[in-house]
Amino acid sequence: MSQQTSHKPLVKKIVLTLFFIFLLAPIYWLTVMSFKTDTEIVTGLTLWPQDFTFANYTTIFTTKSWWSSYINSAIYVSLNTIISLAVALPAAYAFSRYRFLGDKHLFFWLLTNRMTPPAVFVLPYFQFYSAFNLIDTHIAVAIAHCVFNVPLAVWILEGFLKGVPKSIDETAYIDGYSFPKFFATILVPLIRSGIGVTAFFCFMFSWVELILARTLTTSDAKPIVAVMTRVYSGAGIEWGLIAAAGVLTLIPGILVIWFVRNHIARGFAMGRV
């Protein structure tokens, strides 16, 4: 192993360093901008804020339309992750354990929903969710995001469940476990890492989505991504404020990665490899 890694260590280090600089440079710029005043941003290039200010962050934390939008996003993203996992688990179990009428077609059909561009759904969703009086509620966005997250969750979980030997099911039934008990106490703990990976992906794709979230909300459930577009289209662009809001959207993601980092490494390793 050591011979592998010490092959051309210097070249490797340079390549990695360059790539990480490329990844971090725009984020660095956004972060630095969030601590600058608007005049400093537009008047010249400064690598570090000359006039260091927290004003942009203060504005966000004291204006309700700003901070409540973060809470709105967090609510529908969590709801979506829970719903996606809850419906995808049994389905993934069925796909991994049984053959049934139309299973392959059903699986591909599910995947086609992951392929549908959200732009296609903008119009019908607005009318459809209006008809159910669901516009501007968190649950509406959570359910709408299921259209791409549920197929993805089924796809990933099915890979993990395939890795669990079938003899485990049979032994459990012989030992007198009922199906729900077997599912909750044996199977779910076994694919814990898989569930972690799936939750990460559901969270990620729901958190970053803009078009559907913007279409389905007007004020009470407006997510941060939509609030940012609104400020953006205003006449005078407040760059500092936008930068600060952008930096804050990174924080939930960092927290999620931190908590699931071990699951992700282990999960991918036992999953679809």
Next chain:
Amino acid sequence: MTEFNNRAWLFVLPVLVIVAFNAIIPMMTMVNYSVQDIFGPGNRYFVGREWFQELLGDNELRNALRRQITFSTLVLLIEVPLGIMIALTLPKTGRWVPFCLIILGLPLLMPWNVVGVMWQIFARADIGLGGAAITALGFDFNYSRDVLDAWFTIVTMDVWHWTSLIVLLSYSGLRAIDPAYYRAAQIDGASRLQVFRYVELPKLTGVLTIGIMLRLMDSLMIYSELFVITGGGPGSSTSFLSQTLVKKAIGQFDLGPAASFSIIYFMIIVTLSFVFYRSITRVQEGE
């Protein structure tokens, strides 16, 4: 091996209900609209295939499709090899691993329009670090006026945004390889290239299938980032399928043409993905 049991449908039922609610009904609405000319509530006429015929000969759609395919091909060709390469160079153990993984995850967890906002600033020659750096090298860089600069900006942005996905997937695939394989290859005197081709690549096909499919699908739907950075411009040189569709559906509020556009768009993506999926799984079976 797996038993045939139609009761398994019961397990699939919740997924069916929720996806049908979200996909089948809206899709049928679109089919319904696509064959009508709609002027307002109660004022609509059946036009049959007219919109479809018009669209298939429409230059706007064709050009958007051509640009879309160029873009998707470009980003896949850059991101997949680059991602595998970075995954191979990442350290396998050590205290830097968690930090590397978190930094790699950052671009993935940034909302898409925030990515757009960030790159819009970053690539500006007057107030952005990246744009200023390119200008300092002696290029006249302006992505809102020059077509080539605009393309360069959005492709770089996409590489920034999504290479990490390929890196993370490949990295976890590589970690799952038993060290015994490497030892065996070493005893056989395999070169680095041979180790990659016969030990690492076969183990990566599973995760790479997911990665490439996700990249293909998502690059075909790209909207939010471009909406912020270039808005489809200069002219319509970076206007892809989603931009064109949203402009039709919301900007001009042409329900009929927008609906038929949606259906054609959906068909294009499904066909491309299906062909891609089949060819990848073919290659895997051939391994």
